[in-house]
Amino acid sequence: MAQRGRSDWERQLAAQRREAERQTREAARQAKEQQKAQQSAHITQQQRLAETKTTAVLEDVKLLDQVLVGVLNQPPITFDDLKVKPRIPPFQPGKLGTPPPAPNWQDYAPVEPRGIDRWFGGMNKYRQDVETARARFAAATVAFQRDEAERTSALAAAQAEHRRQVEASQATAAAFNQDVEARRTRFAAGEPDAVEWFVNQVLKASRYPRGFPSRWQVAYRPENRDVVVEFELPNQQVVPAVREYRYVKTRDTVDPVGRPVTEIRQRYARLIARISLRTLHEIFRSTPSDVVEAVVFNGRVTTIDRATGKQARPHLISVEAERSAFDGLVLAEVDPANPFDLEAVEPFIAFDLKRFRFVDGAEELADLDSRRNLLKLSPTEFEHLVKDLFAAMGAEAWRTVPSKDGGVDAVAISKNLFFGGVCLIQAKRWTGLVGLEAVHALTGVMTDHNATTGVLVTTSWFSRTSEQFAQRNRITLINGAALKHLIKRYLGYDVIPGTSPPKR
Incomplete structure (x- = not known):
C-alpha cells in the first residue's frame, strides 16, 4: 500500500511538472508571437514613413515640373481684376x-387684501404699500427713460461711426479704382510708369511654390515697345537632393536615396527655362501687342562663388522674345531645356542703365603729372580719373552727368562679374574724415538703382564706424593711401592723394 501511495504521489508531481513546462512553453510561444507581431508592426510603420517621405519629395518635384504648364490655362490679368471692392464692415451694435x-x-403693485384681511388696518396698510409701489415705479420709469435715452444716443453714434467707416471704405476703393482707370489710360498710351506698374501687378499675381524668391524689377522702353524684367531665380537647392526614402531592415533606419548630381543640374536647368517661359507667357498674355511687342527676361541667382567664398549674383539666363515668335510656341509641348550646366551669362540688355545719362569720358590721365596732388584736380577731373581707374581694373565704366544722378558719380559694369553686375561709384575729393553719413547715403542710392555693390573713393580717410558699416552692406571703401596704390599699380602714375589720417 505504501509503495502504491508513493507511486501515485510521484505521478501527480510528474503531471504537475509537465503542466508547468507546458505553460512555460506556451508563455514563451505567446511572447515570441507578440514580439514578432510588434516587429512586423514596426517594420510596417517604418515602411509607411519611408513612403510618406518619398511622396512628399515627389510632390515637391511635381510642383517644379508644373511651374510652366500649371499656369497656361489661367486667364490673363486685366485692369478690372486689379480694382477693389469696398470692405463694408457689418454693423454690430451689440x-x-x-x-x-x-x-x-x-x-410693482401690491396685492389688494381680500375678506377679513381688509379689516383691522389691512386697507390702510394696502394704501401705504400702493403709495410706496407708485414711488418705486415712478423712479424705475425715470431711470429707464434716462438709460433708454443714453442707449439710443449711443446707438445713433455707433450707426454714424459705421456710416463713416462705410463711406471711408467706399471712398478709398473709389479713389483706388479711379487710379487704376487713370493707369489704364496711360498704359494704353504707352507711358513707361503705367506699363511698369501693370507688369509688376501681373508678376505679383503669379504664385510660385514655397521657397521661391519673390523679387524682380521691371523697366519699359516705349521706343522699342519692350519690357525688361530682372528676375531673382531660386538657387539649385530648390531641387530636392533626395530622390526617395527606403527602409533598411538590417539597420532599422529610413535612409534617403540621393538624387544624382547630373539629374539635379538637369532639373534645375529645366526649371530656370520654365520660369523664363512662364514670365514671358504671363506678360504677353496680359498685355496688348500695340503696347508690348517684345520681352527681355534676365534671370539671376544669389549664390556663393566657389572661387572666393563670397556671395555673388550672376545672370544664369537671358532671353529676348518677340510676341509674333512667342505666340507660335505650344508651351504645353515645349521641352524647356536640354540638360546642360548653367553658367553665368551676359544679359541681352543691362537692366536699369536707362536710368543714367552717360557722357563721354575725359582723358585726365594724359594731363596727370607724376607726384601731382589729387586735391588740385577739379571735382570733374577727379571723378573721371576714378572712372578710368576702374576701367583699367577690368570693368566697363562711364561717367554720369553731374545733375540728377542720385549722388552717383560713376557706374561700372563688369564683363567678368568681378563686381557682380552694376557697381555704383562715388568719388569724394575731401580733405577731412568721411563719416558714417556719407557711407550710409550710398546704400540708399544702391537700393534705388538696384545695384549689386557700391564703392566709395576718397582722397582722405574713413571713420572706423564707416568701415564697419561698409563691411556689412557690400560697400568697398578706398581711402587715399589705397587710391594711391591702385593708381600706381593699374595706371602707372605716382600721385599724392592728399592729407594723411590722424593716428587712432
Whole structure:
C-alpha cells in the first residue's frame, strides 16, 4: 500500500511538472508571437514613413515640373481684376441694438387684501404699500427713460461711426479704382510708369511654390515697345537632393536615396527655362501687342562663388522674345531645356542703365603729372580719373552727368562679374574724415538703382564706424593711401592723394 501511495504521489508531481513546462512553453510561444507581431508592426510603420517621405519629395518635384504648364490655362490679368471692392464692415451694435423692457406696474403693485384681511388696518396698510409701489415705479420709469435715452444716443453714434467707416471704405476703393482707370489710360498710351506698374501687378499675381524668391524689377522702353524684367531665380537647392526614402531592415533606419548630381543640374536647368517661359507667357498674355511687342527676361541667382567664398549674383539666363515668335510656341509641348550646366551669362540688355545719362569720358590721365596732388584736380577731373581707374581694373565704366544722378558719380559694369553686375561709384575729393553719413547715403542710392555693390573713393580717410558699416552692406571703401596704390599699380602714375589720417 505504501509503495502504491508513493507511486501515485510521484505521478501527480510528474503531471504537475509537465503542466508547468507546458505553460512555460506556451508563455514563451505567446511572447515570441507578440514580439514578432510588434516587429512586423514596426517594420510596417517604418515602411509607411519611408513612403510618406518619398511622396512628399515627389510632390515637391511635381510642383517644379508644373511651374510652366500649371499656369497656361489661367486667364490673363486685366485692369478690372486689379480694382477693389469696398470692405463694408457689418454693423454690430451689440447690446445697444436690443432695448430693455420698460417698467411694468404689475411688477410693482401690491396685492389688494381680500375678506377679513381688509379689516383691522389691512386697507390702510394696502394704501401705504400702493403709495410706496407708485414711488418705486415712478423712479424705475425715470431711470429707464434716462438709460433708454443714453442707449439710443449711443446707438445713433455707433450707426454714424459705421456710416463713416462705410463711406471711408467706399471712398478709398473709389479713389483706388479711379487710379487704376487713370493707369489704364496711360498704359494704353504707352507711358513707361503705367506699363511698369501693370507688369509688376501681373508678376505679383503669379504664385510660385514655397521657397521661391519673390523679387524682380521691371523697366519699359516705349521706343522699342519692350519690357525688361530682372528676375531673382531660386538657387539649385530648390531641387530636392533626395530622390526617395527606403527602409533598411538590417539597420532599422529610413535612409534617403540621393538624387544624382547630373539629374539635379538637369532639373534645375529645366526649371530656370520654365520660369523664363512662364514670365514671358504671363506678360504677353496680359498685355496688348500695340503696347508690348517684345520681352527681355534676365534671370539671376544669389549664390556663393566657389572661387572666393563670397556671395555673388550672376545672370544664369537671358532671353529676348518677340510676341509674333512667342505666340507660335505650344508651351504645353515645349521641352524647356536640354540638360546642360548653367553658367553665368551676359544679359541681352543691362537692366536699369536707362536710368543714367552717360557722357563721354575725359582723358585726365594724359594731363596727370607724376607726384601731382589729387586735391588740385577739379571735382570733374577727379571723378573721371576714378572712372578710368576702374576701367583699367577690368570693368566697363562711364561717367554720369553731374545733375540728377542720385549722388552717383560713376557706374561700372563688369564683363567678368568681378563686381557682380552694376557697381555704383562715388568719388569724394575731401580733405577731412568721411563719416558714417556719407557711407550710409550710398546704400540708399544702391537700393534705388538696384545695384549689386557700391564703392566709395576718397582722397582722405574713413571713420572706423564707416568701415564697419561698409563691411556689412557690400560697400568697398578706398581711402587715399589705397587710391594711391591702385593708381600706381593699374595706371602707372605716382600721385599724392592728399592729407594723411590722424593716428587712432
